[in-house]
Structure formats: structure tokens, C-alpha cells
Amino acid sequence: MSEDDTFFIDNELRIACADAVELVTEFLDDALSPEDRANFEIHLSLCEGCQAFLDQINRTITLTSESKTTTVDVLPDNFDALLDALDSATSKPETGD
Amino acid sequence: MQGTAPGEPLPRRDESAVVASLQAGDRDVFRSLVEELNPGLTRMARRYVPEALAAEIVQETWMAVVTSIGGFEQRSALKTWIYRIMLNKVRTLAKREAKVVPFTSVGPSGDAHRPAVDADRLVHPDFGHGYWPEAPPRWDMLPAERLESREIAASIRSAIAALPEAQREVLTLRDVEGWTGPEVCEILGISAVNQRVLLHRGRTTLRAMLEEELR
Incomplete structure (x- = not known):
């Protein structure tokens, strides 16, 4: 491939894959500047490697949320003591008799 | 999960009523708050210290919430305040225990x-x-x-x-x-x-x- 061809493809892709893979989290958070977003989307539409990378990141996020352990008690063991403490912390001091 | 664009100021849901109820000692409101936050707090604490210690820290966190809710002035969201109490405790402990807790380092x-x-x-x-x-x-x-x-x-x-x-x-x-x-x-x-x-x-x-x- 001649240097001219390389230059043409480089322009077509807008940014290198090495840059595109660094923009993925900002892209997903919708935090890219309009210019970066346009470059990223054009690159993505032409680059199978970065499409696969984005899909992998999306699946990593899903799998991470699914890895959450479910063996967690809804109430702590000391809940009754907490209720007592709530009563004494929030009750007005007795002033009578 | 998307919702707000990150970087923008956080819209705060109005928690004044919840905080006022807690400050008045409303047990039902306290129970729902614990039910909502306890699992996440516990999972987060377990990222720093072993399970048994994490459970202890979360219990201490709730005790601190109960005893200081009277002075809570809503400068941050309630959830943020509670998580910060837990994180302060767990980070201190994780540092102290660094030698015996394998994964922190x-x-x-x-x-x-x-x-x-x-x-x-x-x-x-x-x-x-x-x-x-x-x-x-x-x-x-x-x-x-x-x-x-x-x-x-x-x-x-x-x-x-x-x-x-x-x-x-x-x-x-x-x-x-x-x-x-x-x-x-x-x-x-x-x-x-x-x-x-x-x-x-x-x-x-x-x-x-x-x-x-x-x-």
C-alpha cells in the first residue's frame, strides 16, 4: 500500500483506533464534545475492530452489574439496637417530675 | 442508568420530609432507609475488608447515622452522607489492617x-x-x-x-x-x-x- 493510500484511510477514519478506544467511556456517558463525538462515530462506522471493542465494553458493564453478590442482609444484625438508639437520640429529654 | 449527563449539577430529590421524619425518630422511615441502603453499603464495605468486618462497620455506620441525624443539615444528599460515614470508617480500618487483608495491596x-x-x-x-x-x-x-x-x-x-x-x-x-x-x-x-x-x-x-x- 502506498503512503497516499494510508493517508487517505487515516483521514477517512478521522482518528486512530488507539484514540477511539480511549473515548468509549466518555461516549457512553454522552460527555464527548460535539467534534470528538462526530469523529468517534465516523471512525466507529468504518472500523470493525472498534465496533467489537465497544460491544465488549458494553458486555463487560452488563456482566459487572450481574456479578453483584446477592447474599447481603437487608437489615443489619443490630437493627433492634438501632431502633432503641433512634428513640433515645431523638426523644426530647424528660423534664417532668 | 443513564439519566443525568455526568458533570452536570446533581438534581437533588427533596429529602427534607424524610430527614425531618428521621430527626423526629420515625421508625418506619428509618426502616425503609436501612432496607434501601444496607445491601449496597455492605457490598461496598466488603470491597475493602473481609465480610465479618464489613458487617460490623456497616452496623457502626448506622449507629453513627442514628446518633448524628439530629445535626444533619442536608448539605449533601442523605445517601452521600451515609456512604461517606461508611467509607471513612472502612478506609481507616483497611489501612490499619493492610498487612492482614490480602487484596488491598x-x-x-x-x-x-x-x-x-x-x-x-x-x-x-x-x-x-x-x-x-x-x-x-x-x-x-x-x-x-x-x-x-x-x-x-x-x-x-x-x-x-x-x-x-x-x-x-x-x-x-x-x-x-x-x-x-x-x-x-x-x-x-x-x-x-x-x-x-x-x-x-x-x-x-x-x-x-x-x-x-x-x-
């Missing part, structure tokens, strides 16, 4: 500038450095049983445990607990940019681990 550190994909993976025969020579493996072609297996979930949990602390905190809150970017910035006291850099490092480390695992 394990794993890559100081890798904030490590690229998302190793530079030697991105060398195209014609285009040169910075381009995929071929696309990375397609995970959408893998059977769901493979991707969603217990082994994969366990690998993800240990990879999260091995992340540097700041990445572990951000990734856990964002991708495990499903918090928004602005919520994570508020609770950890970090900028939107920093939050995304840490999240990106964490995610790309997990992706690389999974790529190896699913090879």
Missing part, C-alpha cells in the same frame, strides 16, 4: 496512563501503529451460558478486588451499584473528568481480563 497501581488496549495489540500491517490488525473477538457470538457463567462472575469479582483503590471505588459504584456519574463525583469528592478516567481504566482492565478468560 494486590493488583496494578499507578496505571492511570496505561492504554485501554496494549500498544502492541494495535499494529496494523499497512496502517502501522494505533490500528487494529484484526477485530478483537466477537463476544456476541459466544453462547450466553459461557458469558453468564458463575466462573465469569467470580473472575469479575476478583478482578474488581484487584483494581487500584480509586478505580475499584468508582467502578463499584457506577457499574455494580448503578449510581450515576454525578452521584459518584459527589460521594467520592472527585471531578467528572477524574471519575471517567478511573472508570475507563477499571472497565478496560476487566475487559482485558475477560478477553483472556473467554479466549
Whole structure:
């Protein structure tokens, strides 16, 4: 491939894959500047490697949320003591008799 | 999970009524608050210390909430305030116990500038450095049983445990607990940019681990 061809493809892709893979989290958070977003989307539409990378990141996020352990008690063991403490912390001091 | 664009000020739901009820000692309101936050608090604490200690810390956190709710002035969201109490306790303890808690010191550190994909993976025969020579493996072609297996979930949990602390905190809150970017910035006291850099490092480390695992 001649240097001219390389230059043409480089322009077509807008940014290198090495840059595109660094923009993925900002892209997903919708935090890219309009210019970066346009470059990223054009690159993505032409680059199978970065499409696969984005899909992998999306699946990593899903799998991470699914890895959450479910063996967690809804109430702590000391809940009754907490209720007592709530009563004494929030009750007005007795002033009578 | 998307909702608010990260970096924008966090819209705060009006919690005055909830806080007022707690300050008046309303047991039902307290119970729902505990039910809502206790599982996430416990999971987060377990990222720093072993389970038994995490349970203790969370109990102490709730005790601190109960005894100081009277003075809570709503300068931050209630959830943020409670998480900060827990994080202060657990970080202090994790530091003190660092010698006996195996995972706090394990794993890559100081890798904030490590690229998302190793530079030697991105060398195209014609285009040169910075381009995929071929696309990375397609995970959408893998059977769901493979991707969603217990082994994969366990690998993800240990990879999260091995992340540097700041990445572990951000990734856990964002991708495990499903918090928004602005919520994570508020609770950890970090900028939107920093939050995304840490999240990106964490995610790309997990992706690389999974790529190896699913090879």
C-alpha cells in the first residue's frame, strides 16, 4: 500500500483506533464534545475492530452489574439496637417530675 | 442508568420530609432507609475488608447515622452522607489492617496512563501503529451460558478486588451499584473528568481480563 493510500484511510477514519478506544467511556456517558463525538462515530462506522471493542465494553458493564453478590442482609444484625438508639437520640429529654 | 449527563449539577430529590421524619425518630422511615441502603453499603464495605468486618462497620455506620441525624443539615444528599460515614470508617480500618487483608495491596497501581488496549495489540500491517490488525473477538457470538457463567462472575469479582483503590471505588459504584456519574463525583469528592478516567481504566482492565478468560 502506498503512503497516499494510508493517508487517505487515516483521514477517512478521522482518528486512530488507539484514540477511539480511549473515548468509549466518555461516549457512553454522552460527555464527548460535539467534534470528538462526530469523529468517534465516523471512525466507529468504518472500523470493525472498534465496533467489537465497544460491544465488549458494553458486555463487560452488563456482566459487572450481574456479578453483584446477592447474599447481603437487608437489615443489619443490630437493627433492634438501632431502633432503641433512634428513640433515645431523638426523644426530647424528660423534664417532668 | 443513564439519566443525568455526568458533570452536570446533581438534581437533588427533596429529602427534607424524610430527614425531618428521621430527626423526629420515625421508625418506619428509618426502616425503609436501612432496607434501601444496607445491601449496597455492605457490598461496598466488603470491597475493602473481609465480610465479618464489613458487617460490623456497616452496623457502626448506622449507629453513627442514628446518633448524628439530629445535626444533619442536608448539605449533601442523605445517601452521600451515609456512604461517606461508611467509607471513612472502612478506609481507616483497611489501612490499619493492610498487612492482614490480602487484596488491598494486590493488583496494578499507578496505571492511570496505561492504554485501554496494549500498544502492541494495535499494529496494523499497512496502517502501522494505533490500528487494529484484526477485530478483537466477537463476544456476541459466544453462547450466553459461557458469558453468564458463575466462573465469569467470580473472575469479575476478583478482578474488581484487584483494581487500584480509586478505580475499584468508582467502578463499584457506577457499574455494580448503578449510581450515576454525578452521584459518584459527589460521594467520592472527585471531578467528572477524574471519575471517567478511573472508570475507563477499571472497565478496560476487566475487559482485558475477560478477553483472556473467554479466549
